[in-house]
Amino acid sequence: MNAGDVVVARRESVALPVPVLVLVAGFAAAVVAQGGYHLPGRVLSGLLVGVALVLARPRPTFLAALAGAFAAWALLRGLLAGDVLSGLPSAVAAGVFAGAVLVAAQADRAQRELLATVLVGVGALVGFSGWVAVVFRVPSWTTVAEGLLRAASTLTYPNAAAAVMAACALLSLVLRPSLLMTVLSFLLCAGIGATMSRAGVIAFVAGLLVLCACWGIRKTLTAALPPLLGAMVAVGALLPSMRLADEPRPLLAVLGLIGGALLAVGLPRLGRALLPVALVAVAGGAVAAGFTSGLATRLSFSSPDRSGATGAALDLAARAPLFGAGPGNGSFFFDQGNAGPRFMRYVHNEYLQVLVELGAVGLVLALGVVAVVLRALWRGRGTSLWAGAVAGFVAVLVHSGFDFLWHLPAVLIVAGLCAGLGFPSTKDGMDEGEAA
Known part of the structure; x- marks a missing residue:
């Protein structure tokens, strides 16, 4: 075997580094443990991210310094208020996010592609489990609101599930096209619809706009329309089962899921006819939604x-x-x-929540972390995965203005992973990326 064969074999056999595997385990643990909201899940996911950080041993960065300053301020403010432990959740949140960014940023290009694929797979499982929960009325994985049964999956909070799926869905659109990836993208889009999360849809649309700007309008629409249209069919068939006053209709939901998946897989074969078909389907979906009782509150921005x-x-x-x-x-x-x-208890706007609890000092530090991440993402521009990573991160930022997402490690880890995937990396992928 010559040197060229060795290089080819090495590229074909990609494996995730141990720190990244531990980080993925932390993400999965948070997803299963109600998003990591409660103490056991928060401790487990935070511990796994900490272990990943110790194993990775990233270089000291400005991002780490700012996240550390935010954590220190949260603890100090808690001490000044008479309870230092009250600042611990905010401190851990900063550490979990920054840790995810720094560990993911060390992966090379091939490893980042694999990591993104793993995230998409986990997100699709969240979407599918939420769909199953609505169809079969699983109480712990659903939430009742305005007479509708909304998918919450194992995170048990529909809006948090939608945030995770929105970021993963945007990543899925830029990965190498395949039958499996199309199905996963479809499950993610259908999962977002099953949550009936208005903020989740807004965040996903914001991410799509970013993807259009970073990756190109034509590429984005070509990748996004098939799974979105398939998801419209699946969610439309799910709506009768979502109305709590009615009996669930599992057969209709299953047929809708299968039909939507077939539509998502088959639409790319239409070529130039894709756009007219898409417009007709969107118009039909809008008309159908208008005649569906029980959706008025979910179609309104009033709250x-x-x-x-x-x-x-x-x-x-x-x-x-x-x-x-x-x-x-x-x-x-x-x-x-x-x-x-x-x-x-929560204002459903994390930026305002930080301002209320930690004041302008805390908000400036939090926005400083976001600014440093965005600056590093801009330096890493150039690849399709970068475009999807930026879109996923922006989707979480937008959604954070509508819900309390920073209290769930699952959302913080997926946001950090998206950011790390888009950070600068060396051209040959042999050295660790710069983390700002």
């Missing part, structure tokens, strides 16, 4: 609870604009007219 919580959060932030009310002290009371007084 009185969140509006009331936002007003209460702004009032609370105005009382302590610089240092905040303290970690864990962001509780929001407001009056909702005829509904009477209401209480919400």
